[in-house]
Amino acid sequence: PKENDIFILEPVLxxxxxxxxxxxxxxxxxxxxxxxxxxxxxxxxxxSSRELKDVWFSIAASASSACKxxxxxxxxxxxxxxxxxxxxxxxxxxxxxxxLAVAGFRGAGGFIRNELKRDPGDKGLKExxxxxxxxxxxxxxxxxxxxxxxxHSLDYLRSGMAHFFSxxxxxxxxxxxxxxxxxxxxxxxxxxxxxxxxxxxxxxxRVYVEKGLVENIDRLLAKELPTLLREFLLEEKDELERxxxxxxxxxxx
Numbered sequence: 001p002k003e004n005d006i007f008i009l010e011p012v013l014x015x016x017x018x019x020x021x022x023x024x025x026x027x028x029x030x031x032x033x034x035x036x037x038x039x040x041x042x043x044x045x046x047x048s049s050r051e052l053k054d055v056w057f058s059i060a061a062s063a064s065s066a067c068k069x070x071x072x073x074x075x076x077x078x079x080x081x082x083x084x085x086x087x088x089x090x091x092x093x094x095x096x097x098x099x100l101a102v103a104g105f106r107g108a109g110g111f112i113r114n115e116l117k118r119d120p121g122d123k124g125l126k127e128x129x130x131x132x133x134x135x136x137x138x139x140x141x142x143x144x145x146x147x148x149x150x151x152h153s154l155d156y157l158r159s160g161m162a163h164f165f166s167x168x169x170x171x172x173x174x175x176x177x178x179x180x181x182x183x184x185x186x187x188x189x190x191x192x193x194x195x196x197x198x199x200x201x202x203x204x205x206r207v208y209v210e211k212g213l214v215e216n217i218d219r220l221l222a223k224e225l226p227t228l229l230r231e232f233l234l235e236e237k238d239e240l241e242r243x244x245x246x247x248x249x250x251x252x253x
Contacts, residue, residue, distance in 0.1 A: 010055050013055065014059075040059040058095070061073070061095040064096075077093060078111075090118075109135065130159045146160070184199070188226045200229070200232050204236055209244060214240055
């Protein structure tokens with residue numbers, strides 16, 4: 001990677017990362033996530049400035065959850081690996097831990113507990129909760145927590161909601177995609193508007209770029225729904241249908 005203009009580099013990398021996440025089939029998603037992760041980690045090593053290293057590390061952390069060999073990322077968190085001119089700041093440490101949690105990396109739970117000791121404030125508590133939710137374990141317990149929405153503040157719950165679904169875990173989380181459509185109407189009818197909006201935005205199962213998701217949306221749209229919920233569903237349907245067309249084009253090329 002030779003581009004040194006952050007204002008050019010960052011948006012290009014973000015678009016590439018989004019394309020890999022949403023528009024590739026499973027095999028290609030794993031393949032290109034691995035390639036992007038290795039490219040980004042190499043660029044962190046070689047980038048000429050801290051700002052460039054930060055951009056590349058963000059991409060590496062994002063791509064890493066779909067990868068198999070995460071030893072270097074874990075090593076950076078533990079302090080067993082070093083990159084000249086680059087030490088993880090607190091946000092980057094949580095990003096790395098979250099990615100390790102999504103990947104089901106052995107020891108991720110210990111990383112979360114240890115990091116919370118380093119960062120015990122309100123932000124650290126929410127980051128630790130988000131990483132815990134991101135782990136493959138205890139998804140049912142967390143889903144029930146979000147559906148009830150009573151034990152914690154919305155701000156705290158939202159931090160976890162945003163990390164519930166991931167492309168890496170999509171096959172094991174299919175039941176929760178179904179639960180979303182079973183529960184969302186009641187959420188919009190029974191909870192306040194802000195809670196319903198955040199629940200929908202964070203937990204709509206958009207990792208499933210599949211015709212079955214369109215069919216689930218259509219079944220809901222056939223019912224009498226709160227106006228805001230209908231608007232949200234129509235927006236997601238439009239985006240999903242665009243994504244399906246792109247996915248079909250990539251698959252046939």
